[in-house]
Amino acid sequence: MPKIAQFERINQIDPQMWDACVGEDNPFATHAFLCALEDSRCVHPDHGWLPQHLVLTDDSGQINACTPLYLKSHSYGEYVFDWSWAEAYERAGGRYYPKLLCAIPFTPVSGQRLLTHADCSTEDKKQLLTHLLAHADKIGVSSLHINFAQKKEWEMMQDLGMLGRIGHQYHWTNHHYENFDDFLNALSSRKRKAIRKERKAVIESGIKLTTLSGPEIQEHHWDAFYDFYLDTSGRKWGHPYLNRDFFSLLGQRLGDQTVLVLALQDQRIVAGALNLKGNDTLFGRYWGCLEDYRFLHFEACYYQAIDYAIANRLKRVEAGAQGQHKIQRGYLPVETYSAHWIANPSFRNAVDDFLEHDKTVNRMEMQELMKLSPYKTDSQ
CATH class of the missing domain: 3.40.630.30 (Gcn5-related N-acetyltransferase (GNAT))
Known part of the structure; x- marks a missing residue:
């Protein structure tokens, strides 16, 4: 019974x-x-x-x-x-x-x-x-x-x-793309050009993106990301739901499913986007940046996620709720x-x-x- x-x-x-x-x-x-x-x-x-x-x-x-x-x-x-x-x-x-x-x-x-x-x-x-x-x-x-x-x-x-x-919400679907250009070719010419322009602007600003997972994520990375999280949550919700200890525990217990995108300028971490990975899906969760960099949000949260999903043969990226701007970047409402x-x-x-x-x-x-x-x- x-x-x-x-x-x-x-x-x-x-x-x-x-x-x-x-x-x-x-x-x-x-x-x-x-x-x-x-x-x-x-x-x-x-x-x-x-x-x-x-x-x-x-x-x-x-x-x-x-x-x-x-x-x-x-x-x-x-x-x-x-x-x-x-x-x-x-x-x-x-x-x-x-x-x-x-x-x-x-x-x-x-x-x-x-x-x-x-x-x-x-x-x-x-x-x-x-x-x-x-x-x-x-x-x-x-x-x-x-x-x-x-x-x-x-x-x-x-x-x-x-x-x-x-x-x-807004999700991106991987239609068996081989690379990012393959995805871009599925878009109308005007949208394709707009995305290329945004990605080029980030590169020309001197910012480099790196993606870390598992033991590659160290405590100083979490320190930097937590500052970004506090800034974003303070502006959006008024108070943060998560504390610093949570991120350390996340790295320790789910490190292999954690995908942390960091933006660096002159070796200084200036922004970050946190994702978790399932068997078929990359889930975008938190983003933060202490300074205003043009198009960096789109690059770190949306384009890097698409790059990662294509490279790892994931079926989709879930970018969460809110933000019609996600549609122009390939994330459609579901x-x-x-x-x-x-x-x-x-x-x-x-x-x-x-x-x-x-x-x-x-x-x-x-x-x-x-x-x-x-x-x-x-x-x-």
Whole structure:
């Protein structure tokens, strides 16, 4: 008979059994990544993140399914925004927080959220989700949110009564390119020239780019990158979610899956872009620069990522949310999916109406964005 267990620390769960459920293209769901967040105290009850990880085991203790889960007292670090929901619910006299979140903290990257062992079936996913919903109901939270799920999971979540939400991000797809010029040849002439001009400007500024991974990344590299991260996060979000210890732990525990692009001028590190690598995908995560260099952001974050993906035969680069400027550089909009359980029936109906309208608006926006595609059409 399957058993469900809850853990308030990821290090209480066997790493090998957890990772056997993760898959090869989901580095953020690995035990090592989640544990680095907890061990560095970036994810901690004092910061509004109380882990509630659920694990489904068989009679022998083997993990059949598991999911990262957090009891939260705010909505920071999620990237699927529900601040307006919280405000409306509390204006009506309800208590929105705490809520449950099934997601990777601070990471707007799609992937499996209901993690299952390769030998398990869809029924194990359904059973885990049923336990997840029952857990939310039992502890009396206002809501449960599953962010950046895979589409098949998302459809199953709606079949079991959750509300579906759609967003979009920008991804680059590798159509078996042999090199960067091969990719450029797939673009219209005007877009191709614009990218070449941008790359040339970076070279002429005297900046050199280098890509490091594994033991090549030393602590002084992390020191420099952390300064960039602080600068960017301070301007974008007002406060950083990650601390310096996290980056050291990331290098130690997931170094071979870490791809750090650094920009140097006169041997001085002036900018950096951090990526993580899955089996098929390069995931762009953080970028920072202490000075203003023309086109360097595009080079470090987008063009270097494409170069790396082509050289390593990766299928895609995920550049994250926001920024129409990514389209002109070959990154096209793709849908992202989240699912939401709302305890209060009246509030659930209001959120459902909002989400149905939001889906229509988002899909219309994506259609318009696709018209900006830089790729050649049949008439070009």
